[in-house]
Amino acid sequence: MDRATFRDLAGAFPSGVTIVTTVDDHGSPRGLTSQAFIALSTDPPLMLVSLDRSSRTLAAIRWSGRFVINFLKVGSEDLSTRFATKANDKFAGVPWAASGVSGGPVLDGAITAFADCRVVEAIEQGDHVLFVGSVEGGQVTGGAPLLYYRRTYAGWPEEKPAPPVL
Helix, strand or coil, X not given: XXXXXXXXXXXXCCEECEEEEEECCCCCEEEEEECXXXXXXXXXXXXXXXXXXXXXXXXXXXXXXXXXXXXXXXXXXXXXXXXXXXXXXXXXXXXXXXXXXXXXXXXXCCEEEEEEEEEEEEEEECCEEEEEXXXXXXXXXXXXXXXXXXXXXXXXXXXXXXXXXX
């Protein structure tokens, strides 16, 4: 299958948008936008992210053995676009705080939730590396999630209260 057709095929399904973050061997924050996230297991709690081998964040995750998945909320489109680039300092002017477990970057005000993970396995497949992470901390902060479909952002519809039970 050619690359263009495969990309069209893979993009035929809307997905949530995350920014995967970590710190490098100098203590500097690193991160990238990713749609490749899976809640892998509830017992034990495991999550999986997929990073392109050319990602600058890859070496930092390998070094630290940790990553934070920041689930973006509606209104964070510019942040998603920024972290999808190869810019040197994606964190310039971006408010963040160190997570309580690993110290990895949690993006302030831009997320519906975050999961703080310790790498338990790295699996090299094709042009990507899959990181399975044991979820050791996290928090749900609320808000409508940001979605991505065919190069367009959209928000999940606001939740409506359940109808009364009669």
